[in-house]
Amino acid sequence: MIFERTARREFAQAAAGISIVLLAIVTSIQLIRLLKDAAGGHVAPEGVVALLGFALVKFLPMLLTLTLFVSVLLPLTRMYRDSEMVVWFASGMPLTDWLRPVLRFALPLVVVIAVLSLSLSPWANRVQGDYLAELSARSELTTISPGAFTEVRNGRLVYFVERLDGEVDKIGNVFMASIQEGKLGVVMSVGGRQETRENGDRFLVLENGRRYEVEPGSAAFKIMDFERYAVRNSGGEVRKTSMSPSRMSLAELLEQPSAENLGELIWRVAMPVSALLLAVMALPLAYVNPRSGRSANLLIAILVYAIYSNLILTCQAWFIGGKLPFLVAVLLPHVLMLLPMVALYYGRMSGFRLKRVNAAGVMR
Numbered sequence: 001m002i003f004e005r006t007a008r009r010e011f012a013q014a015a016a017g018i019s020i021v022l023l024a025i026v027t028s029i030q031l032i033r034l035l036k037d038a039a040g041g042h043v044a045p046e047g048v049v050a051l052l053g054f055a056l057v058k059f060l061p062m063l064l065t066l067t068l069f070v071s072v073l074l075p076l077t078r079m080y081r082d083s084e085m086v087v088w089f090a091s092g093m094p095l096t097d098w099l100r101p102v103l104r105f106a107l108p109l110v111v112v113i114a115v116l117s118l119s120l121s122p123w124a125n126r127v128q129g130d131y132l133a134e135l136s137a138r139s140e141l142t143t144i145s146p147g148a149f150t151e152v153r154n155g156r157l158v159y160f161v162e163r164l165d166g167e168v169d170k171i172g173n174v175f176m177a178s179i180q181e182g183k184l185g186v187v188m189s190v191g192g193r194q195e196t197r198e199n200g201d202r203f204l205v206l207e208n209g210r211r212y213e214v215e216p217g218s219a220a221f222k223i224m225d226f227e228r229y230a231v232r233n234s235g236g237e238v239r240k241t242s243m244s245p246s247r248m249s250l251a252e253l254l255e256q257p258s259a260e261n262l263g264e265l266i267w268r269v270a271m272p273v274s275a276l277l278l279a280v281m282a283l284p285l286a287y288v289n290p291r292s293g294r295s296a297n298l299l300i301a302i303l304v305y306a307i308y309s310n311l312i313l314t315c316q317a318w319f320i321g322g323k324l325p326f327l328v329a330v331l332l333p334h335v336l337m338l339l340p341m342v343a344l345y346y347g348r349m350s351g352f353r354l355k356r357v358n359a360a361g362v363m364r
Contacts (some may be wrong), residue, residue: 057121191207
């Protein structure tokens with residue numbers, strides 16, 4: 001019991017540190033991407049935090065799988081480097097005695113990964129799509145950031161607003177460039193406000209400004225002063241998002257067993273299964289010779305993880321393409337990883353038995 005508590009405590013400490021690092025990396029990457037979209041006017045600024053949360057929920061199954069694998073691998077690698085495993089084997093204890101603490105540590109995480117993969121991640125995908133559709137239906141003024149040029153309508157309209165007062169009902173010092181019927185129009189105004197008509201149409205009403213209009217390639221241009229200038233804003237009803245397999249619940253995938261839907265099911269089932277197999281495989285992969293390089297086994301472990309992930313994706317693609325039956329596509333990547341895992345355990349156990357026989361001969 002003392003051994004198991006100590007082993008689980010080391011695994012938990014490693015998992016805490018690794019998960020924080022991986023979450024920080026993924027959060028930084030997603031936040032930079034979302035801020036770039038917000039600055040470009042593709043995402044409303046107020047939606048960045050919510051979209052970041054949905055993205056993290058989607059990535060959690062893969063992050064937890066990698067966390068579980070590395071959190072078992074690193075403590076055991078340290079024990080090999082510090083010759084603690086030499087003492088373990090010299091005491092007559094085989095490598096398989098580590099399976100119990102590893103499984104007791106891994107199974108709760110595997111259950112969490114299964115819940116995330118089968119239920120929460122598809123929910124996050126669906127909610128994220130609905131939320132993006134809701135944001136796109138809002139007025140295009142909601143995507144404007146003060147002090148920055150913002151493109152809307154696929155670049156056909158460019159806004160620059162110096163300041164926003166309140167909830168974009170009033171704006172100050174506006175520059176607007178647009179292309180209409182092959183003519184370039186530039187509007188400058190000291191301010192404006194947003195108005196909603198009785199039929200629901202929304203307009204940006206500019207006040208006390210000037211409009212320049214020119215046709216590219218021509219020397220003729222027009223200058224118009226105005227007291228009020230109304231520009232209709234895009235936005236309206238929320239468009240219904242397409243129901244892709246990644247957004248469907250488990251029950252919906254089973255009710256509509258198309259090739260794409262069952263392919264998505266292969267990926268979701270593979271997440272918890274691969275997490276458990278990788279945790280068990282970390283035991284023989286953790287072996288390192290203290291007199292050789294310190295990171296050779298870590299490179300091999302990273303390669304194993306990459307190969308395993310690609311096997312799952314390949315079998316999924318082959319099933320969708322009609323090259324594999326469903327049951328074979330589900331089992332094949334895990335069986336292919338079980339074979340080298342059994343060979344690794346056999347090699348480690350054979351070496352352990354050989355050392356015991358040699359030690360017994362020396363004692364005689």
